Amino acid sequence: MKRLPIVNTRVALVTGASSGFGLVTAEKLAEVGFTVFGTSRSGAGGPVSVEMLALDVDDDESVSRCISRLIARFGRLDVLVNNAGRAMVGACEETSAAEARALFETNVFGVMRVTSAVLPTMRAQGSGRIVNVGSISGITGVPFHGVYAASKHALAGYSEALRHEVAPFGISVSLVEPEAHRTGIAMSRPARQLALYDEGRDGVEAIIRGQIERGNSPIHVAETIARIASTARPKFRHGVGKKATLLYFARRVLPPRLFESLVRRELRLSPPNFDGDERVGDPLPH
């Protein structure tokens, strides 16, 4: 028998809800009254209070199948949380175009796919909230995290543009940019590693892994997302954690050289060596 759409409930979809931020966010949204669907590639995992669906954000077919089933069943979608993502550590020079493309496939194109699939329904409703999970790596280019940072900067630009485009239809777009939190986030390395970057790459990886292990509980991210989902006019950028707040401020007020030196100091990187290059400043040949 064909199920009739249920219209008297607010429906939320959280991608990547089998673990980490997505799991806790799905649980939180259910707790505050949403009918929540979570996703993972296999459709397994996630909180007990939430129905899980199979969705691979890298795959057009998988996205369109999952979203059309959800819409056929409920006839509406009030909140989309684009959370599925993964990280990568490695020098920019070490990372192949194929490896970078694979990361963008999930962190950027995955978000675009799912968003474009839900927009017709949100436009028809005249309402909706889209919450994209970025990172503090979308605020500054974190060294040895360059391709991940590029993906989160791309996500930030896309989200900001989208916010303007869909606001006339009653749809709001927000970006949540957490500092490192305690999750089991996958962090791959490029296949080809260059020994000259070992010290920098391994040092930054150890610092980031340490920050994740000692990081705050993902509940803070879930609470921020639940607030965005329930607020009448959510603002665009939401940093989560002291470091995120500090970064917004430092980026706005500090002179660029001072900002750069703070990033290097935080990641215990050696200072720049531009002065050794005598050619810099030489007059150009005529």
Ligand SMILES: NC(=O)c1ccc[n+]([C@@H]2O[C@H](COP(=O)([O-])OP(=O)(O)OC[C@H]3O[C@@H](n4cnc5c(N)ncnc54)[C@H](OP(=O)(O)O)[C@@H]3O)[C@@H](O)[C@H]2O)c1
């Ligand atoms: N942890 C942090 O410190 C931190 C900080 C800032 C931002 N973030 C961002 O937060 C988001 C969530 O990360 P997390 O830390 O919670 O990591 P996590 O625990 O590893 O969760 C990642 C989720 O994404 C799903 N996923 C991965 N690839 C997918 C794909 N191709 N299609 C569909 N789902 C996919 C995973 O599900 P399956 O593997 O089961 O399919 C999993 O549910 C990411 O966007 C990450 O960049 C994390």
